[in-house]
Amino acid sequence: MSGLAAKLNPLIKNLVTQAKPKLRVAAQYAKVELVPPTIGEISQIRSSIGKLIHSAKTGRYRELTVKEAWLNTLVCIEVYCWFFIGECIGKRHLIGYNV
Helix, strand or coil, rough: CCHHHHHHHHHHHHHHHHHHHHHHHHHHHHHHHHCCCHHHHHHHHHHEEEECCCCCHHHHHHHHHHHHHHHHHHHHHHHHHHHHHHHHEEEEEEEECCC
């Protein structure tokens, strides 16, 4: 058993030293990306929604490039997934509600 512990100790130390820079980068991105919107950004959200509705009425969405359409699709998928993650967190389990 002590031989196994002797082999695992350097392995764990190596894993920790390799993971620290990656976790530092992930924390930097999380500080920027996972903050709630500010008051100034809320007005930008309102104007963006208005532009979206206007483009849907006029058919301007057909003039999007493939890259823009793909990015919009990915944003919609991200919002969809965060909604269901929030639902699972809210009900504290993965399967349905108690009815």
